[in-house]
Amino acid sequence: MTVRTVPVVLVAGHLGVGKSSLVNHLLRHADGVRIGVVVNDFGALGIDAMLVAGQASSVTSLANGCLCCVTDADGLSGVLADLVSPAAGLDLVVVEASGLAEPRELVRLLLASHDPHAVYGGLVAVLDAGAPDLEHARLADLVVVNGLDRCGAAALDEVRAVAAGAVVGTSHGALDPALLVDPVRRPQPSQLTLDALLREADGEHPHMAAQSVSFTSERPLDAGRLAAFLESGPRGVVRIKGIVRVPDGGGEGFDEAPDVWEVQTVGTAIRVRPAPGRLDTRGARLVLIGTDLDEPALRAGLTACVVSDDDPAPSQHAALALTRYRIDLTSA
Structure with a gap:
């Protein structure tokens, strides 16, 4: 559990x-x-x-x-x-x-x-x-x-x-x-x-309302490129949440590691964990939340993470760029 x-x-x-x-x-x-x-x-x-x-x-x-x-x-x-x-x-x-x-x-x-x-x-x-x-x-x-x-x-x-x-x-x-x-x-x-x-x-105390941008892909995302995108702190983005499939199951050290991961970020603080089975996906479903978001630039950045037919086959440890942020290594 x-x-x-x-x-x-x-x-x-x-x-x-x-x-x-x-x-x-x-x-x-x-x-x-x-x-x-x-x-x-x-x-x-x-x-x-x-x-x-x-x-x-x-x-x-x-x-x-x-x-x-x-x-x-x-x-x-x-x-x-x-x-x-x-x-x-x-x-x-x-x-x-x-x-x-x-x-x-x-x-x-x-x-x-x-x-x-x-x-x-x-x-x-x-x-x-x-x-x-x-x-x-x-x-x-x-x-x-x-x-x-x-x-x-x-x-x-x-x-x-x-x-x-x-x-x-x-x-x-x-x-x-x-x-x-x-x-x-x-x-x-x-x-x-x-x-x-x-x-x-x-009464309600006004605050700068959060904006959101949704991104979907029917193909997996490259773990290395996605990790670089998350680590870069895209301008205006405060939170990112969603589920992502990566081509490799997690690399050495994760027995029977899944391909589908739940992703949560606050700024540059990144957390990933295996997605619940009901959240399975063929590609990615992500929501980006922040203020003054540049939607075209954010979509372009994530689109560049999508795995294409021309990409080389991932190495055994390719997913570690993302899964090193895994937070649930302990069970109870």
Whole structure:
């Protein structure tokens, strides 16, 4: 049986850039998604935890220190264990780090975690549009430039010039949740959920709506070319999801590895796993989600990944370019 995994998204940035505003916006517009939050306060009073308590499905507060001060992976794993366990039933965990935390260390700690239920969902760096930290932009899978209401969209250009991942502009932290996670349809309770009550009371807080581009192919995609496309962080694309057939079954080290893979990305953070049998396909079915998307360019990039009759036969290890991002090597 395959382990149920929960993506853990790290939200980092300097003090006052709008991290809590972004997390609160996600919680208020969860649309059925069950979100757990780890709030990393620095100081004796858990102010950040107070700001999100009651809005999240689950909140864990880490007082008196930064996550970057946790020197072993077990420290972070212990904090996340309850949130990512199947019993919790969460769809997403967001770690809002103190403004004093070092993003590189946050990523290292999560990637070193041995919890089979927690998977790296990407580093989201929140930057101040008026004075963006370009070093954070270079590290992040997704960069959120907050404060466009004060500085204008031109503030994005400087960040895009150096960012390795996707770049999105916001005001007041209003990031469309669709850029991170899909809505989940669950039976509606007789009593309104807190996010629904908040929307009724406050009204919808406008955000830059996500766009989508669909791509289908009746032929398999070349694993190497597809991996290069995903790793390049196509302009405007924040998420990619779908299923893909590749010509080779996965290469050495994967017994009876499948040919069809489920693909999920957030910025440059890539996750693949064997597709459920009901999602079998002869080629590819992908959806790209982001803002200001160049649809012709994206379609051209994916079309170039399609295997043609003129392509040489794949080597034994050809699929490893993609399957090295596999996340479900453990069973339970």
